[in-house]
Amino acid sequence: MFEELLQTPAHSHRQASKEALLLPELNDLVRYHYERCAPYARMIDAAWGGPRRYERLEDIPFLPVGLFKKLELSSTDTPLMTLRSSGTSGQVPSRIVVDKATAARQSQALVSTFRSILGERRQPFLVIDTKDVLKPGDLSARGAGVLGMMKFGANATFALDSELDLQRDTLLSFIEKYQGQSFLIFGFTFLVWSRLYQMCADGEFDLSNGILVHSGGWKSLEEQKVSNPDFRAALGRRFGLRNICNFYGFVEQIGSVFTEGEDGLLHPPNFTDIIVRRPGDWQPAAPGEEGVVQTLSLLPLSYPGHSILTEDRGVIVEVDSGIGGRFGKAVRITGRVARAELRGCSDVVAATTRAMR
Numbered sequence: 001m002f003e004e005l006l007q008t009p010a011h012s013h014r015q016a017s018k019e020a021l022l023l024p025e026l027n028d029l030v031r032y033h034y035e036r037c038a039p040y041a042r043m044i045d046a047a048w049g050g051p052r053r054y055e056r057l058e059d060i061p062f063l064p065v066g067l068f069k070k071l072e073l074s075s076t077d078t079p080l081m082t083l084r085s086s087g088t089s090g091q092v093p094s095r096i097v098v099d100k101a102t103a104a105r106q107s108q109a110l111v112s113t114f115r116s117i118l119g120e121r122r123q124p125f126l127v128i129d130t131k132d133v134l135k136p137g138d139l140s141a142r143g144a145g146v147l148g149m150m151k152f153g154a155n156a157t158f159a160l161d162s163e164l165d166l167q168r169d170t171l172l173s174f175i176e177k178y179q180g181q182s183f184l185i186f187g188f189t190f191l192v193w194s195r196l197y198q199m200c201a202d203g204e205f206d207l208s209n210g211i212l213v214h215s216g217g218w219k220s221l222e223e224q225k226v227s228n229p230d231f232r233a234a235l236g237r238r239f240g241l242r243n244i245c246n247f248y249g250f251v252e253q254i255g256s257v258f259t260e261g262e263d264g265l266l267h268p269p270n271f272t273d274i275i276v277r278r279p280g281d282w283q284p285a286a287p288g289e290e291g292v293v294q295t296l297s298l299l300p301l302s303y304p305g306h307s308i309l310t311e312d313r314g315v316i317v318e319v320d321s322g323i324g325g326r327f328g329k330a331v332r333i334t335g336r337v338a339r340a341e342l343r344g345c346s347d348v349v350a351a352t353t354r355a356m357r
Helices: 002-006 015-036 038-048 100-118 141-149 168-177 189-197 218-223 228-239 339-356
Strands: 079-084 095-099 123-127 138-140 153-158 183-188 210-215 243-248 258-260 272-277 291-297 307-319 329-336
Touching: 002 100, 015 038, 015 272, 015 307, 079 100, 079 141, 095 100, 100 141, 100 210, 100 258, 123 141, 123 168, 138 141, 141 183, 153 168, 183 189, 189 210, 189 218, 189 228, 218 329, 228 243, 272 307, 272 329
Parallel strands: 079 138, 123 153, 123 183, 183 210, 210 243
Antiparallel strands: 079 095, 243 258, 272 291, 291 307, 307 329
């Protein structure tokens, strides 16, 4: 079924059809990881009374995202690499075990998701980061993001040096080399803002032929009172950059990205979905009601990351609007949760820890 979903446009399934396709696959993944990951099995036994066939997507057991900072969960005997979350200094990062089969799914999913935005042809690739981010074996989320986007880019040029300072000569050479051509720009939002936008003057560099794909670091921009519309307008004014796509994703479910549509909202592709839950009783929130975001994905085979309760707040704004050919849920991420809101969810972590003793 996953392979079949990849063959259709990424946001083509209406919600009812999508749920009917996802539910049996997610039920199978619960059993798959229950049989291959002993800590996950103990958690399902302790917190959910053991596995069963679930009748609705909202009944699928979830793991709180913070659990991946406490445990290295694996359902594979043949790990290929370990991915780390990009936390601030002093934070314990998540560690995500990826095998060959899961890496292939992640790659296929990214191609399916971005095909309508970036087209079929690989384009000159400008990375707003340092090449040092591509460390083999133990990759950060930033490094994994750059590697993932390399599928769409050719002849990668890194705009930042090892100290994350902008290499102006490198940027100018790239622009001159590909003058008159379309090119791909990728970077994490906070680096695009702090190391590119804030380091340049209006009109200093012409990036008007670029397609910018970016994500991550919105918290620091929000602290500076920079909204998504502000971000887009500022880049347009400074660099002539108009073709901009924000996306939502995280290392614990890498490859499953919600891209920004013409409506300014984020859209889960066919092989993923989102549930918004009320903090406290953790019941599904109604469309238009803000709560804590849970994400579902068919990608993870090497670790039990198919159903994750995040630490983000969000709201389902529309369902099956069809704007820009996008169906299913349309979402707005509204910020991070307050620590107190996850108190009930921490009981799941505690139950898992007790079960492992």
